[in-house]
Amino acid sequence: MSLRYLTAGESHGPALCAIAEGFPAGLSLDLALVDRDLRRRQKGYGRGGRMQIETDAAQFLSGIRGRVTLGSPIALVVWNKDHQNWKELMSPEARGGPRFTRPRPGHADLAGVQKYGFDDARDVLERASARSTAATVALGGLARQLLSRLGVRVCSRVAAVGEVERRREAPPTPEELVAIEASDMHVEDEALAASWRAIVDRERARGGSIGGLVEVFAEGLLPGLGSYVHPDRRLDARLSGGLCGIPAIRAVEIGQGTRVDLPGDRFHDPIYWTAERGYHRQSNRAGGLEGGVTTGAPLVVRAFMKPIPTMTTPLATVDLDTREPAQARYERSDVCAVPAAAVVAEAVVAWELAGALLEKFGGDNVTDVEKAMEAYAARLR
Numbered sequence: 001m002s003l004r005y006l007t008a009g010e011s012h013g014p015a016l017c018a019i020a021e022g023f024p025a026g027l028s029l030d031l032a033l034v035d036r037d038l039r040r041r042q043k044g045y046g047r048g049g050r051m052q053i054e055t056d057a058a059q060f061l062s063g064i065r066g067r068v069t070l071g072s073p074i075a076l077v078v079w080n081k082d083h084q085n086w087k088e089l090m091s092p093e094a095r096g097g098p099r100f101t102r103p104r105p106g107h108a109d110l111a112g113v114q115k116y117g118f119d120d121a122r123d124v125l126e127r128a129s130a131r132s133t134a135a136t137v138a139l140g141g142l143a144r145q146l147l148s149r150l151g152v153r154v155c156s157r158v159a160a161v162g163e164v165e166r167r168r169e170a171p172p173t174p175e176e177l178v179a180i181e182a183s184d185m186h187v188e189d190e191a192l193a194a195s196w197r198a199i200v201d202r203e204r205a206r207g208g209s210i211g212g213l214v215e216v217f218a219e220g221l222l223p224g225l226g227s228y229v230h231p232d233r234r235l236d237a238r239l240s241g242g243l244c245g246i247p248a249i250r251a252v253e254i255g256q257g258t259r260v261d262l263p264g265d266r267f268h269d270p271i272y273w274t275a276e277r278g279y280h281r282q283s284n285r286a287g288g289l290e291g292g293v294t295t296g297a298p299l300v301v302r303a304f305m306k307p308i309p310t311m312t313t314p315l316a317t318v319d320l321d322t323r324e325p326a327q328a329r330y331e332r333s334d335v336c337a338v339p340a341a342a343v344v345a346e347a348v349v350a351w352e353l354a355g356a357l358l359e360k361f362g363g364d365n366v367t368d369v370e371k372a373m374e375a376y377a378a379r380l381r
């Protein structure tokens, strides 16, 4: 394990924090870019009131000196501004307020209460909240800068909200990326964004919520990251595990991996060789991974997000105190967080790719990593 991390923090506690260990020394960081990713995560049509309160920013505590990594653990904090309003409920010193006794179907509320022996689902939901993904995105922001130094670019887009889906097979162009970043639906096509906004509005009016599909792309990868030699070294396994670790992600697809309706000759990518290009393919149905190993083609990974389980028209549940039928308690939430999930998925993919790169080319200093990559690329040629 060359790169590892831990996050901590409750949604309305004082802060979210993270420690990353295994970054090579000598990497120049633009710390403002991490905050830029945190702002991207806060955006999106369909977000709830919390995002009006927060202006997420990472405060770095260790592992960086003069904007250059030291090779020592990098600790960071994202303060929860909203904690000021929750001090009586959510401090290490206080736990006031009414208990949360009507668990929301689809959330971790009931499972967590049963598992940990609580009588208040708040003890569960504060950590189960997708608020924790702010820490994930800050870590991804660091990984992205390492990848960028090593020639790898990671980006994302939304491919579906509710029933309207439009996938891409190839990464967005730089011009399309500008449009994606400017869009409150995180997509290059404004007409598509408008149809998704209408779906979000419909669900808001129904008191419901809506999920969708996000796509993450990575370009500039050498062939040979990850491995087939053991299940836990397969990069597709690591990407899927990481992505399913994001709250509300229920399924992952690599390339056209779910197209089990296709026969083999239309599922795989024929191999060619020319003196100019070496080994290559004319298609990328595999999404850049074969046998758990990068092929050198762009990585294409999709993550499916379920509708957020907190709804103003709640589902049936049972009260934890009385065991009587009840309606699930409503907590402030998002009607749709699919654009934000794309940014989080990007961070997770960046993190896993940075780990895979360091595993193959690892060194104590980022220049050592670069040299190892160059030597490997020369062998491939």
Ligand code: EPS
Pocket: 011, 048, 049, 050, 082, 128, 129, 130, 131, 132, 133, 134, 308, 309, 310, 331, 332, 333, 334
């Ligand atoms: C989130 C912050 C949370 C929720 C959301 C994600 O803030 P609050 O509970 O104060 O409104 O908006 O969490 C959920 C959707 C959930 O189900 O837990 C964030 O920062 O992304």
